[in-house]
Amino acid sequence: xxxxxxxxxxxxxxxxxxxxxxxxxxxxxxxxxxxxxxxxxxxxxxxxxxxxxxxxxxxxxxxxxxxxxxxxxxxxxxxxxxxxxxxxxxxxxxxxxxxxxxxxxxxxxxxxxxxxxxxxxxxxxxxxxxxxxxxxxxxxxxxxxxxxxxxxxxxxxxxxxxxxxxxxxxxxxxxxxxxxxxxxxxxxxxxxxxxxxxxxxxxxxxxxxxxxxxxxxxxxxxxxxxxxxxxxxxxxxxx
Amino acid sequence: xxxxxxxxxxxxxxxxxxxxxxxxxxxxxxxxxxxxxxxxxxxxxxxxxxxxxxxxxxxxxxxxxxxxxxxxxxxxxxxxxxxxxxxxxxxxxxxxxxxxxxxxxxxxxxxxxxxxxxxxxxxxxxxxxxxxxxxxxxxxxxxxxxx
Numbered sequence: 423x424x425x426x427x428x429x430x431x432x433x434x435x436x437x438x439x440x441x442x443x444x445x446x447x448x449x450x451x452x453x454x455x456x457x458x459x460x461x462x463x464x465x466x467x468x469x470x471x472x473x474x475x476x477x478x479x480x481x482x483x484x485x486x487x488x489x490x491x492x493x494x495x496x497x498x499x500x501x502x503x504x505x506x507x508x509x510x511x512x513x514x515x516x517x518x519x520x521x522x523x524x525x526x527x528x529x530x531x532x533x534x535x536x537x538x539x540x541x542x543x544x545x546x547x548x549x550x551x552x553x554x555x556x557x558x559x560x561x562x563x564x565x566x567x568x569x570x571x572x573x574x575x576x577x578x579x580x581x582x583x584x585x586x587x588x589x590x591x592x593x594x595x596x597x598x599x600x601x602x603x604x605x606x607x608x609x610x611x612x613x614x615x616x617x618x619x620x621x622x623x624x625x626x627x628x629x630x631x632x633x634x635x636x637x638x639x640x641x642x643x644x645x646x647x648x649x650x651x652x653x654x655x656x657x658x659x660x661x
Numbered sequence: 662x663x664x665x666x667x668x669x670x671x672x673x674x675x676x677x678x679x680x681x682x683x684x685x686x687x688x689x690x691x692x693x694x695x696x697x698x699x700x701x702x703x704x705x706x707x708x709x710x711x712x713x714x715x716x717x718x719x720x721x722x723x724x725x726x727x728x729x730x731x732x733x734x735x736x737x738x739x740x741x742x743x744x745x746x747x748x749x750x751x752x753x754x755x756x757x758x759x760x761x762x763x764x765x766x767x768x769x770x771x772x773x774x775x776x777x778x779x780x781x782x783x784x785x786x787x788x789x790x791x792x793x794x795x796x797x798x799x800x801x802x803x804x805x806x807x808x
Contacts, residue, residue, distance in 0.1 A: 493684045500688045503695070515687040519680050522726065526679045590673040607669050 485528045488536050490520035492527070542637040543591075549633065554599055557621065561600045564618055576605070577614050577622050581631060588638040595630055665719030675717035682710035690787040694776060700783040704790025711795050720802060729799050736792035742785030746778060758782070 497512035498504075528536060564572055583589050593604040596614055601621040605613040616622040666672050690703030715723045747758045755762035760778030761771045769777070 489680060493680055496681060496684055497688060500685065501692065503692075508691075511691050512688075515684060515691065519683045519687070523680050523683065527677050586669050586673045587677075590670050593670050594674075604670070 482524060484536050485524040486520050488540070489524050489527045490516045493519055538639070539637060546633055546637055550595055550598065553595075553630070557600045557602075560620060561617060564601075572617050573619050575616055575622060577616055577625065578611060579614075579625070580611050582610075583631065583635060583638070585638060588634055591637070592631055592634045595634065596625070599630075665722075666717045672717050675713050679710055679714055682713065683707060686710065686787075686791075690783055691780070693783045694779045700786025701790055703783070704787040705794060707787065707791040708794030708798070711791075712798055715798065715802070720799075727795055729796065732792040732795040732799065734792075736789050736796065739785045739787070739789030739792060743782055743789065746781050746785065750778075 493516035494512055497516055498509070501508055501512060503509075564570065581589060581592065583592060589607055589610075593607055593612065596602050596604045596612075599621075601617040602625065603615045605615055607613075614625060616625065666675075686703045686706035686709075688703075689698035689706055690700060693699030693703065711723060711727050714726070746760075746763075749766070750759045750762045751757050753762040753765060758778075760775040762774075763778050764771045764774035767774055767777060
């Protein structure tokens with residue numbers, strides 16, 4: 423009787439040991455799996471870091487090369503000496519300035535876009551010159567008429583241009599066009615002084631903004647928020 | 662207290678103008694022996710670029726490009742170039758800043774050696790003037806800040 427009990431107890435003990443072993447093996451397997459997973463994630467992160475690092479380096483190099491080219495052209499325009507010595511000096515100076523200040527001229531330009539942006543900007547200039555010519559004649563016609571039918575006003579509109587550089591391009595284009603002057607940009611809102619109804623209408627048309635957005639590859643939206651009629655102010659001032 | 666300008670037009674235009682100001686300053690320095698200009702004028706133009714950067718972008722942004730420490734080092738380097746070229750002429754047996762003596766060292770004829778010597782001195786003067794102007798400006802700003 424005691425012997426059977428002893429045998430049973432031994433068998434139980436063996437069974438428990440066996441279970442414990444399989445449990446341990448299971449835990450070991452899971453641990454190994456987890457470690458492999460973690461390793462994989464770390465590797466992935468490393469690869470991604472290398473990729474973004476390369477992209478950033480590429481963007482920096484593009485900025486550097488673009489700035490250096492423009493500065494070298496500027497140097498040649500200034501210098502007027504075309505011998506090898508002065509051109510070498512110019513190249514060195516342009517490379518030096520571009521290396522230390524590559525983040526000033528082209529900032530906010532998305533990767534791979536510089537050439538497109540520059541090309542589109544160059545194509546935008548003739549259109550702007552045409553607009554300036556038209557507006558010039560309009561303003562001349564206004565002021566040469568004896569009654570001088572100007573209706574000065576300050577118009578406000580919200581722009582959807584996102585980057586500083588595109589907003590500044592639009593603001594300077596508006597200012598360059600006779601009859602309109604950009605007074606201020608505050609939180610994406612343009613305050614523009616317009617000389618007559620017609621030029622104000624033209625601004626609301628938003629063609630200029632669309633073209634600027636096209637240069638800098640941004641969405642094109644424009645909606646008029648408010649119109650302030652400044653003619654009464656001018657009447658009060660007696661202008 | 663000089664703060665970053667809150668006008669986006671001023672900020673952006675000043676920022677993109679800065680490399681052109683620097684290249685113009687370098688042009689004035691490098692053509693000092695052909696046309697009006699030279700080390701002092703060019704150095705002041707270069708420093709004016711940094712002053713413009715400070716008044717539009719704020720001091721923190723400018724310090725990324727030109728800190729007080731860098732300016733100190735550059736001013737010393739500029740003085741070293743100037744005095745070094747002068748002393749080199751002295752060592753080669755001439756008078757102080759007698760550039761003709763450099764022709765032995767550079768293996769060129771006397772007029773070219775004089776031209777190159779003047780160019781070197783101009784660069785040294787420009788670096789010194791630029792850095793010292795920056796230090797003066799930063800010091801005025803820092804004195805303003807502690808008040």
